[in-house]
Amino acid sequence: MHRFFISPTAIHDARVLLRGTIVHQIRDVLRMQPGAEIVLLDNSGNAYRAEIVMIDRDTVRARITDQWKLETEPTTRLTLYQGLLKGQKFDWVLQKGTELGITRFVPLLAARCVIGNLEDVSDTRLERWQRILVEAAEQAGRAVLPHITAPLLFAPACASAAQSGLALMPWEGERSRGLREMLQNVDKSKELSVFIGPEGGFADEEVALAQAHNILPVSLGSRILRAETAALATASAILYELGDLG
Numbered sequence: 001m002h003r004f005f006i007s008p009t010a011i012h013d014a015r016v017l018l019r020g021t022i023v024h025q026i027r028d029v030l031r032m033q034p035g036a037e038i039v040l041l042d043n044s045g046n047a048y049r050a051e052i053v054m055i056d057r058d059t060v061r062a063r064i065t066d067q068w069k070l071e072t073e074p075t076t077r078l079t080l081y082q083g084l085l086k087g088q089k090f091d092w093v094l095q096k097g098t099e100l101g102i103t104r105f106v107p108l109l110a111a112r113c114v115i116g117n118l119e120d121v122s123d124t125r126l127e128r129w130q131r132i133l134v135e136a137a138e139q140a141g142r143a144v145l146p147h148i149t150a151p152l153l154f155a156p157a158c159a160s161a162a163q164s165g166l167a168l169m170p171w172e173g174e175r176s177r178g179l180r181e182m183l184q185n186v187d188k189s190k191e192l193s194v195f196i197g198p199e200g201g202f203a204d205e206e207v208a209l210a211q212a213h214n215i216l217p218v219s220l221g222s223r224i225l226r227a228e229t230a231a232l233a234t235a236s237a238i239l240y241e242l243g244d245l246g
Contacts, residue, residue, distance in 0.1 A: 001049075002030060003039040003138045005145060011064070016040060016050055018060040027055050038062065045070050045143045070143035074101040074244035077191045079164065081157050082231055083110040083198035084121070089228045091132055098136035098146050100235050101244055105133075106160075107151040112200035121151045154206055157195075162213040165191035169210050170234050171202060172224055174217040179234065182218055183241045192238060196231040 004022050018026070026032045032052060040048040040062075047070045050062035080102050082093055094105060107129075109118060129148055137145050152160070161167040168182060186192070195202075195215060202210075207217060225233060239245045 001037055001039050002026075002032075003041060003047075003141065005041045005043055005134055005138060008042045008044065011040075011042070011048070014064045016048070016062040016064060018062065019058060023055075023058060023060050026052070026060050037065075040064075041070070041138070041143065043145050045073070047143070070141070072141050072143045074103070074239055074242075076101075076239060076242045076244050077103045078235060078238060079104040079106060079161070079191070079193045080231060080235065081106045081108045081152075081161060081193060081195045083108045083196060083202075083227060084113045084115045084151065085198055085227055086114055091129070093228050093231050094129055094132045094148070095136045096232050097235055098133050098142065099140040100232065101142075101239055102235055103146055105129075105146060105148040106157060107149070108154065108157050108195070109151055110154050110198050111203040111206060113198040118151050118153065126150070155209060158210055158213040158215060161193040161195070161215060164193055167193040167195065167210075167213075167215040168234075169195040169202070169207065169215050169217045170220045170230055171197075171207055171217040172219075173204075173207065174219045177216065177218050179218045179220060179237055180241060182216065183238060186242060194231075194234050194238070196227055196234065199227050201227075 010016055010018055034052050034054060036052045038050055040050055047068055048064045049066040050064050052060060052062045054061040080097055082105060084090060084107055133146055133148060166186060195210060220230060236245060
C-alpha cells in the first residue's frame with residue numbers, strides 16, 4: 001500500500017483533503033481511482049489508512065478507516081555530517097541513509113570537496129534533497145521524516161557537533177581506536193554524530209580541528225572505503241551495535 005507524508009492540517013475528523021504534488025502522484029503517476037486505499041503519515045508518528053473517495057484536478061479527498069502509531073524510528077538519534085560529493089553520490093547517501101534510520105543530515109563543505117562555496121549549493125539542489133528524503137522515508141515506512149540542514153562549513157559543523165553528545169570521525173589515519181570499541185558503553189537513546197569526508201577524505205588540519213572539539217577519530221578497519229560506502233557502513237554499524245538493526 002502506498003504511503004504519503006502529509007500535513008496534519010489535511011485531516012479533519014475522518015476526512016482528508018490532499019493538495020499539491022501528492023495529487024499529481026496519486027492521479028497521474030500511480031493512476032489511482034476512487035476506492036483505492038493509501039497510508040497517510042503525519043510526521044509525528046501517526047499512520048492512517050484511508051480510502052480515496054474523489055480525485056479531481058487539484059485535490060484528492062479520502063476517508064480515514066483506521067489509525068495507529070508507527071514504531072519504526074530508531075532509539076538512537078544519529079546525525080550524519082557528510083562531505084559534499086560529486087554527481088549523484090550525495091543523493092544516494094541521503095536515500096539509503098534515510099532507509100537505514102539516520103535522523104539528521106548535515107551537508108558539509110570540507111577542504112577537499114569539489115564544491116568550493118556554500119553559495120554553489122542552489123535552492124534547486126536543496127529542494128531535490130528534500131524530495132529524496134520524503135520518497136525514501138515513505139518507501140521505508142519511517143514514522144518521522146529525517147531533517148536536512150543547510151550546508152555548513154567545517155569549523156561551524158565541528159562546533160555544532162560538540163554540543164550534541166558523542167561525535168565520531170572515521171579516518172584512515174586512526175590505528176588504535178575502533179568504531180565498535182567506542183560504542184560499547186553508549187546509551188541507546190543517546191545522540192551521536194558521525195563525520196564522513198568527501199572523496200579525498202579530510203585534510204590533516206580538519207582532523208586536528210575536529211579533535212580540538214572532542215570529535216574522536218575512529219578506524220573502520222584495514223580497508224579504505226569510498227566516502228559513500230563509509231557513510232552507510234558506519235551508520236549501519238552504529239544502529240546495529242545499539243540495537244536498532246536486527
